Amino acid sequence: MFFCITNSFTIFQTMINNIFWDLIVESIMIVYLNNILIFIWILEEHYRAVYKVMEVLAKYKLFLHSEKCNFDK
Numbered sequence: 882m883f884f885c886i887t888n889s890f891t892i893f894q895t896m897i898n899n900i901f902w903d904l905i906v907e908s909i910m911i912v913y914l915n916n917i918l919i920f921i922w923i924l925e926e927h928y929r930a931v932y933k934v935m936e937v938l939a940k941y942k943l944f945l946h947s948e949k950c951n952f953d954k
Contacts, residue, residue, distance in 0.1 A: 901934070
């Protein structure tokens, strides 16, 4: 996250919305600041969506903290 910048949360949210736009428009996921929520009930499709999210994060050199990830059913 950008620090010491006015409106840093707005800038960060705009960046996240831009890089995940395709997945957001397909109604696969919702992103709010540091929360990525994926809504797919079919397990195989859910795995594919998680893989797409990970690919996008890697492409833009962003990362997740594994201890903060929650994979509830």
